[in-house]
Amino acid sequence: MKKVFLTVATAFALLHPGFAQTNSKTESTGYQSRKLKLEEINLVSSYYSQDGNNAAVTGGVGSQKLTDIANVFEVKLNRYTSKERKHTFGLEVGIDHYTSASSDKIDLQANSSASHADTRIYPSLSWSVENEKKGTTLALGLSSSAEYDYLSFGGNIAFSAKTKDRNGEFTAKFQTYLDQVTLILPIEFRPNGGEHETGGTAARNTFAGSLSYSQIVNQRLQLMLLADVVQQNGYLSLPFHRVYFSDGSVHQEKLPSNRFKLPLGFRGNYFLGDNLIVKTYYRFYTDNWGLTAHTAELELPVKINPFFSISPFYRYYTQTAAKYFAPYQRHSLADQYYNSNYDLSKFNSNFYGAGIRFAPSKGVLGFQRLSMLELRYGHYTKNINMNSNIISLNIKYK
Numbered sequence: 001m002k003k004v005f006l007t008v009a010t011a012f013a014l015l016h017p018g019f020a021q022t023n024s025k026t027e028s029t030g031y032q033s034r035k036l037k038l039e040e041i042n043l044v045s046s047y048y049s050q051d052g053n054n055a056a057v058t059g060g061v062g063s064q065k066l067t068d069i070a071n072v073f074e075v076k077l078n079r080y081t082s083k084e085r086k087h088t089f090g091l092e093v094g095i096d097h098y099t100s101a102s103s104d105k106i107d108l109q110a111n112s113s114a115s116h117a118d119t120r121i122y123p124s125l126s127w128s129v130e131n132e133k134k135g136t137t138l139a140l141g142l143s144s145s146a147e148y149d150y151l152s153f154g155g156n157i158a159f160s161a162k163t164k165d166r167n168g169e170f171t172a173k174f175q176t177y178l179d180q181v182t183l184i185l186p187i188e189f190r191p192n193g194g195e196h197e198t199g200g201t202a203a204r205n206t207f208a209g210s211l212s213y214s215q216i217v218n219q220r221l222q223l224m225l226l227a228d229v230v231q232q233n234g235y236l237s238l239p240f241h242r243v244y245f246s247d248g249s250v251h252q253e254k255l256p257s258n259r260f261k262l263p264l265g266f267r268g269n270y271f272l273g274d275n276l277i278v279k280t281y282y283r284f285y286t287d288n289w290g291l292t293a294h295t296a297e298l299e300l301p302v303k304i305n306p307f308f309s310i311s312p313f314y315r316y317y318t319q320t321a322a323k324y325f326a327p328y329q330r331h332s333l334a335d336q337y338y339n340s341n342y343d344l345s346k347f348n349s350n351f352y353g354a355g356i357r358f359a360p361s362k363g364v365l366g367f368q369r370l371s372m373l374e375l376r377y378g379h380y381t382k383n384i385n386m387n388s389n390i391i392s393l394n395i396k397y398k
Helices: 002-018 023-029
Strands: 037-052 066-080 085-100 117-131 136-147 150-162 168-182 201-216 221-234 242-244 250-252 258-272 276-287 292-299 302-305 308-319 347-358 370-382 386-397
Touching: 037 370, 117 150
Parallel strands: none
Antiparallel strands: 037 066, 037 386, 066 085, 085 117, 117 136, 136 150, 150 168, 168 201, 201 221, 221 258, 242 250, 258 276, 276 292, 292 308, 302 308, 308 347, 347 370, 370 386
16 A cells, blocks of 8 residues: 555656646736646445355356455546646556455365465556536546456547536547456466466457436436447457366367447436435346346435435346356367356346445544545345355545
């Protein structure tokens, strides 16, 4: 965490001088410049644990025990220019550390292999400029993610425009992720059987376009329509996922080198008086691997008093199986592609829990700048013998 704070401090020191206005400009235009200032700081910490018996590393059978501790630190700075345009700069740094029983089975003979735990670091930078008079915003972002067997670089650009009455807003966004996957093979597929031996690297690229339109219908009802188009190319398998065929032979997972995804969504928020909001969400998903899914979510934030609220939520999800999936020892040599990862199987799931939000006017525990504290808990179950729990804490400083 010390390194995170040093990174934030360095970024602030670099940004601040570059956006300070000189006195000469103030005198010539009569405009009083606004220096770069802190908008907010967010810290989100979470703990996740899961269990199940369908590990893809061992061909769709075996323990799926996993724990993950995640911390995300975000800083937002803003500044208005002489043309009354609002510039917002964001820096985010995330660090996850996980332990996985199934990853430990990449080497079936090891009690604790190099793959049983890993740490992922994922920093990102963002910038946006908002023309408040015209109601338009342009945003750019860069990101990266690194862990033991994966390296990713991403970029995005977005544009949004509000309607003349400011009740509607259209947003278009394009994202790309350029990844390198280290081919860590199951121990029995390594030519020399070495613990740190790999099969080289392979590329995986993702391109995504998103469109959304939000509308304030009246004082109580807000609606949003969402549509995404996603194209993935390259090495889309995971090299350490085993697949056991009906003849008893074992193979590495093999999937097509392209995948097209089409998610379509809808959000609706209805304000029932001053103390209750009904938040709804629905998403339809389909892809060219034969997988179709539906998601429905309901959240009911209840304001107990002006500073304290509780938000129970429930989400139902169901999907069909991808055409390349089959359970343990169900694939045959006639199959061109094969996979026993139950994430691509037919299943339905339930996710439910609640959040508690505390935002007193005088600050949390009397600290004026500590504006909000939120604690959320969720329990997740699949009908294929898998369950998980997650608890998260969000602290906001303004």
